[in-house]
Amino acid sequence: PNLCCQIRKIEPLQKALNRYDAWMTGIRREQTLQRASTKVVAWEERYEAAKIAPMPDWTEAQVWDYVRANNVPVNPLLHQGYKSIGCEPQTRPVHHDEDPRAGRWAGIDKTECGIHVEGGKISRAGA
Structure with a gap:
């Protein structure tokens, strides 16, 4: 699975980010231990771009409240x-x-x- 993820996710993201200085993600600190220290803005050396996580402190309930209130598909x-x-x-x-x-x-x-x-x-x- 690591090679599969490398070929189908990581490499395409690296290629796409060549045109940009930053990218946004919806990851949240409560999701996993590995994500618990997510910063709102962090420099990603391997992508040579800033990674922006605008809602790292949101709970799953807050996400669903927002989805319902704003009709997010x-x-x-x-x-x-x-x-x-x-x-x-x-x-x-x-x-x-x-x-x-x-x-x-x-x-x-x-x-x-x-x-x-x-x-x-x-x-x-x-x-």
Whole structure:
């Protein structure tokens, strides 16, 4: 899965960001241990661009409140038990008592695709 993510996610993002000085992401600190220290603005050396996370302190409830209040379209899979959506072969719905990212790379000790990691190193769950 690491090579798959590299080819299908990381490299295309690097190529796309060649034209820009900054990019925005919707990641939030409460999502994973690896995202707990997310800064609002951080320089991403490997992308040579600023990464802007405008809502790092939002809770999942706040996100859904905003979605409903502003009629923001969402991926229909979110209403079918998918809490985190990635590529088709590596994503499954999760049970209500599972971690939201348990549906990504199920059965593999992997929690991040590699886009949102410090220094380009993929950290494992609980690391």
